[in-house]
Structures are given as structure tokens and as C-alpha cells.
Amino acid sequence: MESASFSKKVSVHQTQSIQELQEQVSYYSGNTNDLVMLQIHHESIERTSIMVYIEPLIDSVKLEELLEWSKEMKWLTNERVTSSKIQSYDGTLMFEQLVRQLLEGEAFLICMEEDQWRIEGIKIPKQLSRAIEEPKSEQIVRGSHSGFNESLASNIYQIRQRLKTSHLVIKYFQIGKESNTTSALIYVDNIANLMIVEEFIRRIQSIDVDIAHSVGFLEEMLEDNCFSPFPQFLVTERADRVTGNLSEGRIAFMLDGSPTAIIGPANFFSFYQSPDDYNGRFIIGTFYRLLRLCSFLVALLLPAMYIAIISFHFEVIPEALTLPTKRAVEGIPYPPLFEALILEITIELIREATIRLPFPVGQTIGVVGGLVIGDAVVNAGFVSNVMVIVVALTAISSFVVPSIEMNSTVRILRFPFMLLATLFGFYGVTVGLTLLLIHLIRLESLGMPYLSPFAPFHKSGMRDTILRMPSWLQSTRPAETMTLNKIRQGFSKRWHYANKK
């Protein structure tokens, strides 16, 4: 402490002089060095005022402009001015509040006038953010290529641009005792079920962390069952995906500093939808969606089925295939599980290695890992070539899933299935599948069933889960969001029938 007489004051009017005020502000902001306190004199008026701000958080060009402007307006005429950027406070302002606002990029102009403190807060935070670009993990062929960036304001701007409705509600929450990160809950209040919104808010409010790193970090605290391998929130960096889900009655949650939005209540099938499905023709969209759902089964079960057949049920292979398979498998010294594990782990290694490398190097690793190892391992007689086919097919199928979360889930889940198949054959696989199915049935996202259009069964839900019906036929919103506003649209093909008449 600089002086012996120093004592902690709570609000501004408890201090007597500029000198004391400076000490207090400096104390409350932890005597940090980037806190700037400028003394400002003006010739026409006889008084001293100080300007307080945290330098890196302030847009200095704007500060200059505003200072000039306010000098002309206020310091000469002595009138108080408020604008969208300038806010007046009086002496009752708490120091804690003042410092918090300093940290949000506000500059304060403080002066003493007739024994009264006059405080002007000027909001000029520096806004630096990445340009709006296509998210690398969710690239699509057709449709909008814009994605979120790290600035919450810019992300909300993108959503508001797409949904210009007065029903779009954004609720801010401060998360993190130390980081004070702004987060936003976004929903459309005449579509989303407000009971679910309330539940979401209840969960957000119970978050008690020091620092909110990212959305993924908070997701574990918000989701219904964090011990489940399945993601219970849809994670996306695409604005069009968020608006699409908002219009179906789901709720999005975003955090300042994270380019990702999490969307709930999600269901299993929403992870298999891609914006591409809607931008192309519906037959093709349906085909690719079915393909993706089949790829889930292939990625999950193919190695397990192969192991089960090789080690338990060889008789399932039709006669014509028996000899080639037998020949391939015969020379291998290991049990099929070990064989599969070698290859699976290799593929996981290649994936993990290439993901952080620059693109050209990554490709080289892919070639070395995939082609060279794959070929050599068969020639060396460690792994049968049928197993290489099986594992490669599985790997490709697991990457078909549009969502990265679900993709990792599938890749993790196939290991227990392989183990079950080794130990108990088809029976083991079925038992594993049954457990998985029961788990999925019991799983909930924000209290809504996860396997929704199937369990509980909704006939109308099929139109946009395994199939992708023409958009003019999808006139109701999905039932799993429990929306009260079920009718999405009218009949857009009326012209067609009018022509016929």
C-alpha cells in the first residue's frame, strides 16, 4: 500500500480527492500496469479530471475521436451528454462495478465538481476477430459458406441477419468467477418450448467455474448424462445450421471466445443431417442420408462381425467365398482381434498424427501410413488382406458422419464390440447392440428422448430423419422439440394444382 492512511472504499463518493480516487481504482484493479490514468486539463474550465482505462482493451483511435467530440460538447458547455457509447454515472458507482466495466473495455472520465463526483463511462472496446470464413470441420459443397468466429457479437449478428424476427430472443449470462465470460442463450420464443428453455437456463445458472474455457468444456456440465459415449448437444460452427435448428424449436448456446454453438435438444439423427442435404435435390439428399446411417452400422459393427465370423461362425460365409477367406486367414499367427487391433490402432495413429500437421505433410503421412504400412503389413504376413479391407472400410465409414463428436463416438464404440465378438461371437455382438439400444432409449437431451422419431415413434418425424422429403412437404416441425407451434409452413405447391384446374 502506498500510504499508511489507505483504506478500502466501496463506492466512488467515499473518496475525497482525485489522488485518493486514483489509489482506489488502482487498488481495485490489482495495481496492474496496463491501467492508464491520464490527468486531463482544459483551459476553459478550471478543474482536473482523470481518464481511466485499461490500455489493451481500448480502441485508442475511437477514444481520441470521442474525447475530441465530448470536449467540444461537454467540457465547454458543461452539459451532460449520453449517447450509445457514453453513459453517465454518479458517485454511488461501486469501485468493483467500475473495474468490471473497465475490464469490458470501458474508459472512464472522472472529475470532481462542487464536491460531487461526475463519471462518464465510454464504451469503446477493441474488437479484433477473425474474418468470417468457412469452418474447416464442416465444409459443404453448396449453400452458405460462412461460419462463426471468436466474437460473440459477430456470431449473434450472423444469426440475426438470417432470422429477422422479433421472436428471436438472446439471453446473456456471465459465466466464470474469474473469467466473466459472456455467454448467450439463443432461441425463438414462439417456436421453442419454454419449459425446455427454462431447463436450459437452470442448468446454465448452476454452472460454477472459475474460467469458462470453451463451449466444449461447459457442455459436460450442461448435458444430461456425461458418462454416455454419445454427444447430447449438436455442436456446430455454421450459422445456417444454427438458424435451421432454431427454426425447428431448438435452443442454441454460445460463449464469447468460442466459434462453436451447442444446440439442444439434439437427437441421434440430427447428427446425421448435413446442410448439403437441403441444398440439393431431395432424392439425392435422402440417398446420402441413408448412406450415412448405414455407415454408422458399418463403422460400429463391421470389424466385430468379421471377427465373429472368422473365429466363431465360419459357416456363415457362402461356399464360393470360403476358400479365398480361409486362404487369407490361415497364415496369420495372431487371433483376429489382435490382427484387427494392430490395424485399427495404426489408423487411429495416422489420424491423430495428420490432424495437427500442415496439409502437405499430413498427406505424406497419410500415404506412408495408409499405403506403405497397409501393403507391407499384409506382405509380411502379420495381417490378412481381408482384414485390411474390413478395417479400411470401417475407417472410411466412420468419417462419413457429418459431426465430429459422433464420429469419435463411433470409433470408440467399435472396440468393445470387437472384444465381445472375440469372446462370444454373434451372441456377444447382439448383447452389445442391445445394451447400446437400451442406453440410447434411456438417454435424454435436455429431458427430451434421444432416439426420438423411433423411440418414441413419430410417423411425421421420419420425413426429415432417415429420409429427406421435399421441403414443401415438411410442413410440420419435428415433435421431439416439443414445440407448441407445430405448423412450420403452408402449402407452397398450390400453383401446381392451380395450373391443373
Place this chain on the structure above:
Amino acid sequence: MQIKNEVTGWQLFYLVVQTQVGIGVLSMQKDISIVSRNDAWISLAIGGILIQLLLLVFLWLLLRAGEVDYFILLEKAFGQIIGKLLAACYLAYFIYILLVSNLSFIKVISEWIYMDTPRWILMLLFLIPAVYCASGKVVHIARFSMLVSIILPVLVMLLIPVYSTPNYTHFFPIGSEGAGQILKGLEATLLAYIGFESFLYFSKYVRSNREKELKKAAFSTLFVTVFYLFLLISTQVYFHIEELVIVPYAVLYILKSLSFVIVDRIDLIFLSLWIVIVLTSFVNFLFIASNESKNLFNLKSHKRPIIFIVFAVFVTSLFIKEKQEIIGVQTALPAVAIIFTVILPLGTLCFYLLFRKEKEI
């Protein structure tokens, strides 16, 4: 948000269907054919119709009794002591059913695929998912039953190749065994239909729009009858009656002989799928039994009784190893089943309704 602990009419329909369709499907053809010979299908049809009528009577009585748990009804109808005693008998009956279902399933799977795997492992693999499923809420079980019903049409499709070379002469002469044998066959038929009474126990979960929804579900046995008839006729078309009385699992034999381009031995794949169907009927009975014991012993949750019941079933099954012993355990089933699924429920419902009427007057 909490899910309502409520079941819709269609869900109840599939709950009842899945409780009925179990391991019996595989051995039913032989059991009925031994008694009614080539008129087995008539026995099956008559049995189905009778049980369907019985279910309609249940429906009629239930709608009058109101939204009550069947086991509470027992107490209300016969007084607390006799009611509790009867409920305890029911619990024993359910454990018996679970035991029989577990044993016959393990018998099929260890005879057909896993000759060398220890029985206790097969049992554990069967019981673990059952415990996991039954410990959920009734909605979860209903959804599971509904979802799993997709497997039923799969079996129908797999059996269609049988009709490429059908031999309809196997049915003739119709009625050659006489009415006596056909009616005798009903006893074997009943075994396949056991589970229809789950309508009584699950109906209390149907709350909204009760009359209409219960009516939908009451026709579940009609569906099961048609399904069973299809299976039986398919096997009768394929096997001569002299073969049919020897072949233990006719459907599996048919599937074994069929061969497709991509896979051989569909019976192995099919039996693995059928595990799930067997599991649902086990789970449904387990859920009923545990919920009943929850009421009986005034417990908070139905999870603890599940562990006890399954443990009892598991340990008892360990001691019954020989084929003859397993068959011996099953012999009492028809008689016991008639008491617990036909006589007692009818008696209870009538008694309760009469008793209540007197009170009102």
C-alpha cells in the same frame, strides 16, 4: 423436465406382443404338432381366438374397474391378507416364468450355436441387458419393445422363400385327428401365448384417453395369432408331419437349409437377432415382477427387487443342467399358467366389481 410415466395405446400393444412372442416361437411348432398332428394350425387359431376373446373380457372388466394397479385390486377384492398372499403367489409365478424362459433360451442357444461355452456365461450375457433394461421406467421398456418389433417382419421375410416349393398336401386331410386332439392341442398353444395377461399389469400406465387407447392394445393377441399362424403354416408347408414332430426348432431348421448368395446359415444370424425378442419378454416379466414386489414389500424403487429376482433365477438355473430336468421344470407351466392368467384375473375382476357394486348400493 421429467418424462411422464405414461404409455400410449400402441406402446401397450407392442408391450403385450413382445411379452407374448419369446422363445416359445421356436419350439411351438413341434409341441403343438405332437398333439394335434396336421391340424396344429387349427389348434393355434382356436387358441388365439379364445385368448383374444379373453383379452376383450379383460378389457371390458378393466374399463369398469378404473385406473388401478392389478395387484392393489387383488387386495381390494379379497382383503389385505388374502390379497397379499395372492400377490406373493403371483411373484412366485413370475419368477417361475422367468426361470422357464431363461432355461429354455439357454437350452436353445447352447444346443444350436454355443455347445462349448459355459452356461453361466451365456446366462450372464442374457441377464445383464435384462437387468439394465428392466431397471428403467415403463416408457423406456415400452419404447424398447416397440423398436425391437422391427425384427418380427424380418422373420416373416426370411421365411418367404419356403413358399417357392410349398407342399399344401401336408394339411390334408383337415380335421383327421378329430376335435378331441385339436382341443388337447390348446394346452400346448397356451404356452406360446403366455404373456397376453401383461395387458392387465401394464394397462395401469395408460392414463390419457384411456378407453380408446386400451381398445387398440387389446387386439395385440390378434396380431400375435396371425404371426404365429404364418410361422406354423410355413413350417407345415415345408416339413411333413412325421418330420415336424421330431424337429425341435422347425424355424431354425428351415433357415439353416435356405442359402442366400451373400450369407449362408441365416439361422445363426437369425438366432442372434431373436435373442432380443426373447429378451423383451423376459424384461417385461421382470419389470412386472419387480414392480409387484415393490408394492408387496413397500419399497421405494423397483431396482432392488430386480437384482434379487435375477439372482434367484440365475442361481436356480445353474442347478438345472440336464435336458430332462429342464423339460421337467416346464411341465407344470400350462396348469399354473391357466390358474394365474385366466382363472385368477377373471375371478379377481368379477369379485372386485361385484363387491364394489354391493358397497355402492
